Amino acid sequence: MxxxxxxxxxxxxxxxxxxxxxxxxxxxxxxxxxxxxxxxxxxxxxxxxxxxxxxxxxxxxxxxxxxxxxxxxxxxxxxxxxxxxxxxxxxxxxxxxxxxxxxxxxxxxxxxxxxxxxxxxxxxxxxxxxxxxxxxxxIKVRVHAAMAAQALTEGRYLGGRPPYGYRLRDLGPHPNPAKAADGKRLYGLDPDPATAPVVVRIFTEYLRGLGVFAIAED
The missing domain is CATH 3.40.50.1390 (Resolvase, N-terminal catalytic domain)
Incomplete structure (x- = not known):
């Protein structure tokens, strides 16, 4: 056969x-x-x-x-x-x-x-x-749990565009030797001087009683 x-x-x-x-x-x-x-x-x-x-x-x-x-x-x-x-x-x-x-x-x-x-x-x-x-x-549960733990305990940012109000901060070479050899690095998040004040303003106005539509329109 x-x-x-x-x-x-x-x-x-x-x-x-x-x-x-x-x-x-x-x-x-x-x-x-x-x-x-x-x-x-x-x-x-x-x-x-x-x-x-x-x-x-x-x-x-x-x-x-x-x-x-x-x-x-x-x-x-x-x-x-x-x-x-x-x-x-x-x-x-x-x-x-x-x-x-x-x-x-x-x-x-x-x-x-x-x-x-x-x-x-x-x-x-x-x-x-x-x-x-x-x-x-x-596998999915383990990966998600590990990512959450890394973000919480190590301050890592695990990829993609940083959220509005933040910018990426270089934390040095990746701790995995193989990934470090490939040039991969760790990143964290820092407030972005240009956009972080906008986020603060949004939350402040919401706490003052303005609605979401009014804040967005403003």
């Missing part, structure tokens, strides 16, 4: 895309090689968050389009890491296309092709979709 390999990596947390591709591809090859399978095509999305449905990931969308063509160049699809491929209920929304076009989908977690009539296989893939969603949510 010839296979198309699908994988995905997000670059949000500075993952090495090639290293991620290699280990996912390695898992896929370890699964199909004992059955005499070879990989004839690769579809690998870089920088596409797992929350995006397959039709909105460039290479996943190409793979879905290829399923419909009899001369697609492969007999089955293999995925090295289902948590990278499926998020939440995506498996239940995507797998029927594989079944419709008669293209088997192989994953290491079931030891071969997914059986559409096997409730255990369906449960396993649903669990991995839920785990993928939970992992993403945990």
């Amino acid at each position: 010839t296979f198309a390999f699908y994988g995905r990596v997000s670059t949000e947390d500075h993952q090495d895309a090639e290293a991620s591709r290699q280990w996912q591809l390695g898992r896929a090859q370890s699964l199909i090689e004992p059955a005499g399978g070879t990989i004839a095509a690769e579809y690998f999305d870089i920088g596409a968050t797992r929350a995006l449905p397959w039709k909105r990931r460039p290479h996943a969308a190409d793979l879905l389009a290829a399923l419909a063509h009899p001369q697609r160049g492969f007999d089955a699809v293999v995925i090295g890491e289902p948590q990278r491929a499926f998020y939440g209920a995506q498996f239940g929304n995507t797998f029927p296309l594989f079944t419709h076009y008669g293209v088997p989908l192989w994953v290491p977690e079931v030891g071969g092709p997914i059986d559409a009539d096997n409730e255990t296989h369906d449960l396993i893939m649903s669990v991995f979709g839920g785990m993928s969603k939970g992992e993403r949510n945990r």
